Amino acid sequence: MVFDEAIKKFWKESPNGTVVNFAEGLETQRFRLQKDMAEDALWISIDLPEAMAAREKFIEPDDKHLHLDVSVLNAGAWMPLVPKDKPVFFTAQGLFMYLEEEENKYLFQQLADHFPGATLQFDCISKWFSDKATKGDWKLTRHYTTPKMPFGVNKPNVQLLFDSWVPGIQIKQVEMPTDKLDGMLRWIVPLFLSIPYLKRMQPGFFLRVKFPSK
Numbered sequence: 001m002v003f004d005e006a007i008k009k010f011w012k013e014s015p016n017g018t019v020v021n022f023a024e025g026l027e028t029q030r031f032r033l034q035k036d037m038a039e040d041a042l043w044i045s046i047d048l049p050e051a052m053a054a055r056e057k058f059i060e061p062d063d064k065h066l067h068l069d070v071s072v073l074n075a076g077a078w079m080p081l082v083p084k085d086k087p088v089f090f091t092a093q094g095l096f097m098y099l100e101e102e103e104n105k106y107l108f109q110q111l112a113d114h115f116p117g118a119t120l121q122f123d124c125i126s127k128w129f130s131d132k133a134t135k136g137d138w139k140l141t142r143h144y145t146t147p148k149m150p151f152g153v154n155k156p157n158v159q160l161l162f163d164s165w166v167p168g169i170q171i172k173q174v175e176m177p178t179d180k181l182d183g184m185l186r187w188i189v190p191l192f193l194s195i196p197y198l199k200r201m202q203p204g205f206f207l208r209v210k211f212p213s214k
């Protein structure tokens with residue numbers, strides 16, 4: 001939802017722009033956005049080789065949708081393949097919480113160096129949520145243990161942390177469109193978010209950052 005809207009807006013402003021989707025997995029977002037994609041726009045999916053092989057059992061790359069089976073942390077392998085003469089919008093959905101803090105810091109710094117002025121939108125979890133998951137024994141059901149999620153940051157610390165990685169980075173919180181939630185959640189979530197303490201400790205949220213222009 002929040003990612004579709006952000007990409008639509010990006011392509012409206014930059015019809016020839018490139019979307020780079022980190023850790024795309026089996027996402028089908030590109031099909032939802034087909035009608036928003038102009039002739040000279042490009043979509044680049046990046047995921048680990050095993051995940052990309054699984055994706056390609058169902059979804060094939062084409063001239064406008066490239067698949068790169070490489071780690072996002074192997075910047076030297078994928079960055080040269082992203083056009084530098086056009087605007088770029090990076091997205092990461094369900095990725096950064098699974099990386100170590102140092103890995104995220106490295107990636108942010110590489111993006112800032114190679115794509116000054118570019119935007120990155122991603123989801124993030126809070127530190128308490130990360131700590132709880134990373135103990136490795138958080139069983140949500142009898143058969144499902146929450147995977148380890150080593151990276152999280154509480155909302156009040158977001159600015160300080162990302163600015164220490166990339167000085168001058170602009171950070172915006174992307175509000176959750178609660179009117180599109182199902183059933184009782186449509187009422188419970190806004191109530192929860194109206195309480196300052198709970199809002200600060202919100203377990204998951206969306207951020208958009210803009211890397212400084214050189």
Ligand SMILES: C[S@@+](CC[C@H](N)C(=O)[O-])C[C@H]1O[C@@H](n2cnc3c(N)ncnc32)[C@H](O)[C@@H]1O
Nearest residue numbers: 023024025027046047048051071072073093094
């Ligand atoms: C929780 S899934 C999210 C998939 C998809 N974005 C979604 O929201 O449905 C995490 C994805 O991150 C990918 N991933 C993990 N580490 C990665 C890395 N270093 N580089 C690229 N992708 C990675 C996994 O292969 C997997 O596809």
